[in-house]
Amino acid sequence: MSSSCEKEILKLRKQIDNKLEKLFTGRQPQSLYEPSSYILEGGGKRLRPLLLMLAYKTVKGNVTGVINAAVAVELLHNFTLVHDDIMDNSDKRRGRVTIHKKYNLSTAILTGDNLLAIAYKYLIKDCGNDANRIVDTFTNGVVEVCEGQSLDKDFETNNSVTLKQYFKMIEKKTAALLETSTSIGAQLANATEPEIKALTLFGRYLGIAFQIQDDLLDVFASEVDFGKFIGGDIVEGKKTFLLLSAVETARGKDLNKLKLLIKNKGVDKKLVNDYKEIYLRLGIIEKAKDEVKKYIGKALKQLEIFDEQKSLALVNLTNSLIDRNY
């Protein structure tokens, strides 16, 4: 990443973190706001608020008057994390104990609910005269995330999920929120309709690339970088891009092994390497990398209608995302 862009992104991230840090100061009841602060302190890349801010910059050339909307998409993201962790029965998130484990189920449900409500509270602060449309866009994002998570849960008991169904699921579960962020950034910047459309599609394609890369990282990242057990998706029998592509490609023994993994809803940790080898042998890793590149290309193509100088930071952020090691 160019060092000026890097500095700019760090500065924006700092701005977001500062705002998030004080968001619930002094609010009562503590039983609700302490876990809310806890999840926000967990950090993360603040990808969604950055996308909102840099989409705005891509239109306007600067970043002003959108910090509350940026906070809103981060709160929305954290709402999904808290509730997803319950549904997936996860013990850890970003290396820290999840809310339903640290506190209890009720606290986690309420914390998520309240984060979503407060997201609207912040969103509305920056909307000006365009509240109807922006609230609608934001809400569509929430609905898609719920639908996507519902489809993902359906996958757990469906042994014949196709790649096509997978793409539909990740468009909703992962890409919708990135799309919502860039779309709202564009709308706040009073972009033209073609500009809004371009930045919306940019977010969607980026989101698809991001999820496939996440599937890849689960299997091939180094454990230290990724912060969680490598191969977890294989152990859990998750229907990822890798597994579903492998099923479509494999024949004979390999196919039987993959089908067994699906039938048994996962395998023992000791067998993770066997499945990694199948993925390598069948060229699934290259296929996934190509898919990531394809969608990143589609995303970046959408930015061509904008002034190169204005979109530079967004392009840089995009490229830095796919530079994650695997």
Added chain:
Amino acid sequence: MSSSCEKEILKLRKQIDNKLEKLFTGRQPQSLYEPSSYILEGGGKRLRPLLLMLAYKTVKGNVTGVINAAVAVELLHNFTLVHDDIMDNSDKRRGRVTIHKKYNLSTAILTGDNLLAIAYKYLIKDCGNDANRIVDTFTNGVVEVCEGQSLDKDFETNNSVTLKQYFKMIEKKTAALLETSTSIGAQLANATEPEIKALTLFGRYLGIAFQIQDDLLDVFASEVDFGKFIGGDIVEGKKTFLLLSAVETARGKDLNKLKLLIKNKGVDKKLVNDYKEIYLRLGIIEKAKDEVKKYIGKALKQLEIFDEQKSLALVNLTNSLIDRNY
């Protein structure tokens, strides 16, 4: 209730039910929208949408262009029901199996989340140029409900809850949503600030009365009318108006018995009548009835600034609510 008002309310309720009935027709995934329809089919009085509509009428003299906002407050209410039932581990709701029992925990969490999002979707349809303020009012309602539920959960492990804390809790948990409904009805009707304030306070006072009456009904309703086990709050050791008032009034043996109930977080079903007798002996029932009357009076007083003809249906609905048997 006057028969013309009764007819009007039935007509509005039918309008709400018709809209709710078709709300999710054809929507996918089924795993999300089937439980959403299931909870809406459970019926109920549709009190919140009726309050919104009749608050609007109190200002405007008719009811038009608010059906989507009315649907929004009912969806918000149902979101709270689905999530509260998880937190309270309830098996039944309105005589039907609760969502987390009929389906599973994940489905119930997602159904609630999605109902809340779709509530915003409908709300925004009727907002016109006033979206910022109305969305903000609605969101304040959601936040208060979450804070109220959080306080209520805190009560479970707090053995020295005061009546003052109880009032703060029910203002948020119960009254906030009624207040949100009447306030939005007033705002949609382009009411003046004093009118909005009056209808907002009306909703709050009505909500407080409504909750105290609910506490009363739990102990003194007939089982058939109420649709659930009578005395459940005593069995669970819930910190209701009755219990907290009794603790403030009782001395000697009665006080010891009440403290035991709190300490043990409830009592055996067989002992419910003992506690009913304490309530009767200490005059707690009369006290609660007086409190309901007091808040209904405060609520109705707020309506005095409006044209009597226009507010008639809202007054009638209010009176019909406290005519519930106990």
